[in-house]
Amino acid sequence: xxxxxxxxxxxxxxxxxxxxxxxxxxxxxxxxxxxxxxxxxxxxxxxxxxxxxxxxxxxxxxxxxxxxxxxxxxxxxxxxxxxxxxxxxxxxxxxxxxxxxxxxxxxxxxxxxxxxxxxxxxxxxxxxxxxxxxxxxxxxxxxxxxxxxxxxxxxxxxxxxxxxxxxxxxxxxxxxxxxxxxxxxxxxxxxxxxxxxxxxxxxxxxxxxxxxxxxxxxxxxxxxxxxxxxxxxxxxxxxxxxxxxxxxxxxxxxxxxxxxxxxxxxxxxxxxxxxxxxxxxxxxxxxxxxxxxxxxxxxxxxxxxxxxxxxxxxxxxxxxxxxxxxxx
Amino acid sequence: xxxxxxxxxxxxxxxxxxxxxxxxxxxxxxxxxxxxxxxxxxxxxxxxxxxxxxxxxxxxxxxxxxxxxxxxxxxxxxxxxxxxxxxxxxxxxxxxxxxxxxxxxxxxxxxxxxxxxxxxxxxxxxxxxxxxxxxxxxxxxxxxxxxxxxxxxxxxxxxxxxxxxxxxxxxxxxxxxxxxxxxxxxxxxxxxxxxxxxxxxxxxxxxxxxxxxxxxxxxxxxxxxxxxxxxxxxxxxxxxxxxxxxxxxxxxxxxxxxxxxxxxxxxxxxxxxxxxxxxxxxxxxxxxxxxxxxxxxxxxxxxxxxxxxxxxxxxxxxxxxxxxxxxx
Numbered sequence: 001x002x003x004x005x006x007x008x009x010x011x012x013x014x015x016x017x018x019x020x021x022x023x024x025x026x027x028x029x030x031x032x033x034x035x036x037x038x039x040x041x042x043x044x045x046x047x048x049x050x051x052x053x054x055x056x057x058x059x060x061x062x063x064x065x066x067x068x069x070x071x072x073x074x075x076x077x078x079x080x081x082x083x084x085x086x087x088x089x090x091x092x093x094x095x096x097x098x099x100x101x102x103x104x105x106x107x108x109x110x111x112x113x114x115x116x117x118x119x120x121x122x123x124x125x126x127x128x129x130x131x132x133x134x135x136x137x138x139x140x141x142x143x144x145x146x147x148x149x150x151x152x153x154x155x156x157x158x159x160x161x162x163x164x165x166x167x168x169x170x171x172x173x174x175x176x177x178x179x180x181x182x183x184x185x186x187x188x189x190x191x192x193x194x195x196x197x198x199x200x201x202x203x204x205x206x207x208x209x210x211x212x213x214x215x216x217x218x219x220x221x222x223x224x225x226x227x228x229x230x231x232x233x234x235x236x237x238x239x240x241x242x243x244x245x246x247x248x249x250x251x252x253x254x255x256x257x258x259x260x261x262x263x264x265x266x267x268x269x270x271x272x273x274x275x276x277x278x279x280x281x282x283x284x285x286x287x288x289x290x291x292x293x294x295x296x297x298x299x300x301x302x303x304x305x306x307x308x309x310x311x312x313x314x315x316x317x318x319x320x321x322x323x324x325x326x327x328x
Numbered sequence: 329x330x331x332x333x334x335x336x337x338x339x340x341x342x343x344x345x346x347x348x349x350x351x352x353x354x355x356x357x358x359x360x361x362x363x364x365x366x367x368x369x370x371x372x373x374x375x376x377x378x379x380x381x382x383x384x385x386x387x388x389x390x391x392x393x394x395x396x397x398x399x400x401x402x403x404x405x406x407x408x409x410x411x412x413x414x415x416x417x418x419x420x421x422x423x424x425x426x427x428x429x430x431x432x433x434x435x436x437x438x439x440x441x442x443x444x445x446x447x448x449x450x451x452x453x454x455x456x457x458x459x460x461x462x463x464x465x466x467x468x469x470x471x472x473x474x475x476x477x478x479x480x481x482x483x484x485x486x487x488x489x490x491x492x493x494x495x496x497x498x499x500x501x502x503x504x505x506x507x508x509x510x511x512x513x514x515x516x517x518x519x520x521x522x523x524x525x526x527x528x529x530x531x532x533x534x535x536x537x538x539x540x541x542x543x544x545x546x547x548x549x550x551x552x553x554x555x556x557x558x559x560x561x562x563x564x565x566x567x568x569x570x571x572x573x574x575x576x577x578x579x580x581x582x583x584x585x586x587x588x589x590x591x592x593x594x595x596x597x598x599x600x601x602x603x604x605x606x607x608x609x610x611x612x613x614x615x616x617x618x619x620x621x622x623x624x625x626x627x628x629x630x631x632x633x634x635x636x637x638x639x640x641x642x643x644x645x646x647x648x649x650x651x652x653x654x655x656x
Binding site: 067130131132142145146177179182186187188209210211212213214215225226227229230231233234235236237238239240241242244245246249250253255256258259260261262263264265266267269270273 | 474510537539554555557564577589
């Protein structure tokens with residue numbers, strides 16, 4: 001299996017990306033094609049020892065910054081690591097593309113160069129999120145901030161196919177994020193999305209209120225990219241702030257400091273359970289190729305985990321599963 | 329000061345409401361007018377001893393359920409505790425109305441019976457939310473799920489007036505919830521709201537990403553009612569789930585159990601810091617009256633706190649402050 005990785009994407013590129021890639025090829029049965037400015041990539045790679053035949057470097061002269069507009073990337077940065085990397089997927093032997101770079105640019109380039117699969121109008125980014133028991137698949141978390149109601153039922157189909165094939169859930173349930181549980185809640189958009197999900201998607205259980213997202217109410221949770229992005233960024237911010245407040249209070253109290261020491265393992269475990277970066281990467285579903293978006297602030301470990309998650313998606317042939325799920 | 333309280337509103341009414349009201353009149357310098365089915369209210373009141381002249385009972389024959397549609401409440405349940413209670417505010421000597429009942433019904437009845445203040449087109453529900461240091465005021469958390477861009481700058485004005493008058497923040501900053509920090513992020517709605525806030529609201533600092541909401545990026549945070557409702561329900565759900573996972577893990581490990589015992593005070597303190605129900609009530613701003621929405625699952629303590637918060641809002645004359653802020 002060969003996975004294409006954007007060497008220049010993310011807040012700490014190329015260092016973190018390359019450190020993660022080196023760990024991945026040492027640990028997993030995978031070959032990586034690193035796309036980026038060749039000199040910089042080779043200079044960074046020279047810091048490590050690894051099986052040389054497992055990392056290939058492909059030159060791309062341009063770098064997409066986090067501020068570049070998606071449209072400009074397609075029009076003007078045609079030799080960027082994102083554009084070059086995604087185009088490689090058209091060739092046999094390149095199985096998937098992973099980037100921690102500009103989300104809008106990855107979505108635009110994947111849509112433009114790979115095109116959509118039949119029956120899907122707009123791509124969506126999905127993410128496995130932690131539950132009190134297990135995981136749920138949330139889609140869309142930021143590809144499509146102003147979707148039409150039809151896009152949401154298409155997300156429902158793709159989310160079910162993902163949970164079935166990758167997570168082995170036999171008959172996944174699907175819920176719609178809404179501000180009330182009853183049918184008829186929310187705006188016109190929400191009502192139309194509800195109706196389409198109800199009519200077209202097996203396993204649809206109705207609205208899910210945001211406080212129910214983490215308790216395992218549904219295996220698949222669909223929403224607009226704006227709302228999904230709010231959900232994941234909120235969780236991140238809230239857990240961080242709660243951690244900051246907790247640390248501050250612990251420092252004021254010697255007994256609590258001792259308590260925290262005794263609880264250290266458990267506290268770290270819970271943080272790990274609730275930490276998305278551990279899961280490694282969010283698939284962009286609906287395009288003709290396996291494209292994975294990793295967090296912009298990805299650590300080497302998150303990059304390695306994203307590569308492992310990508311391998312699992314290639315092994316489970318999720319692209320073919322998406323095609324069948326949506327057309328059926 | 330006399331505060332009107334909806335005796336029949338909330339998941340645990342009238343029990344929790346009345347228990348909270350009794351505690352409030354014992355502890356604070358306040359008189360309460362309890363509105364609801366007189367027999368049931370008096371039967372519940374008879375369980376307590378309290379200064380009799382501080383609680384007045386006003387009969388209203390109908391009860392609004394959590395499932396009643398807001399429009400139906402206006403059209404058909406004209407003798408509900410919500411309608412009767414809100415109408416009391418038109419008389420001198422009734423300073424504010426508090427309800428833990430159906431949010432949509434409270435918003436509809438307040439808008440219909442009290443009308444809007446000059447310069448505000450739609451009411452918004454604001455909520456003080458915890459920060460790493462201090463609080464921010466988030467508006468709208470669920471009155472207006474599909475606002476127009478103009479509603480958001482009106483919320484900005486009202487939020488500033490609230491933070492100035494009630495919380496004593498001299499020159500409050502204002503941010504717009506958006507999925508990216510840069511100007512030009514989000515949908516057409518977000519861009520228009522950004523421009524209006526930029527042009528019309530002093531202290532506007534631009535977009536605030538959801539992971540920045542709890543770190544004190546802005547004193548006032550504006551968003552659509554859908555997004556604000558997602559934010560508060562998400563926080564509630566996430567903190568609960570993290571607590572569940574933490575408790576489960578602690579039970580598996582005797583040392584962690586001891587640690588948790590030593591940390592008990594600190595953990596409770598952090599939970600209290602992050603717990604909205606402690607703050608007691610969310611003001612419905614923009615209508616011609618002081619109307620406070622308390623959480624549907626309010627405990628007696630949350631009701632008591634809502635009454636205390638309402639007293640503070642009456643003392644600071646927030647209605648007059650809203651009028652001046654918006655027209656200026």
